[in-house]
Amino acid sequence: MPATPHPRITVWHDGGCPLCAREIALMRRLDRRGAIRFVDATDPHSSCPLDRQAILARFHAMEDGQLLSGAAAFAAMWRAIPLLRPLGLLARNPWCLAMLERGYLAFLLVRPRLQRWLASR
Template identity: 50%
Template sequence: MNDAAKPEVLTVLYDGGCPLCRREIAHVQGLAAQRTDSALCFVDVSAAQSTVPAAERAALLARFHVQRPDGSRLDGAAAFVAMWARLPGWRWLARLARWPGVLPALEWAYRGFLRVRPRLQALARRAERTA
């Protein structure tokens, strides 16, 4: 594949302080490593050395985000769909999300997850300590 045909990099902005997020991103990184055309870059916005401006950090930690090559960002279900479109074995789900009503349903489910995320994080942290 020549350089002109390579996809532009999609930057995944994730909360490395969240045990759920760390597990998911580790899984995604493993999938992305299987393909040279995944073009994903991962940035832990919770890290002290993060280059993300402090004013943006709280919003980025509250919801999942990706940043497109042009600098624009997607969040929530739309961000997951953009990431899935670059992962082997997940592209079908990104295509499914284009069907009418699917993306809003995914966003509804993601917002539901966000309501219980703090409790799930606490359980995951407890499990990490006892493991």
């Protein structure tokens, strides 16, 4: 499929996080249509819609002009990738999104340890 003329979603990620870097690399490979604009929020020249620390503390995405964070941002990114689109659409269900957000909050608790572990490898 040809690339879209303009990405329909923007994702801000922590380019200094080894865990994030791996995940974003996978998402870039899956985004064959170029529907996502990936922005490294650690780059001082990148533009961020919020304070840089807030952007780095949680995953953020902009979909259709709406800034999303956490599980909602992941779901928006998934909707832009054909292979993951069914998961993203399922996350439009409030109950499902609430469960994903709970899982994301639990992940944030262990994220620093996972980052240290990956950085030491």
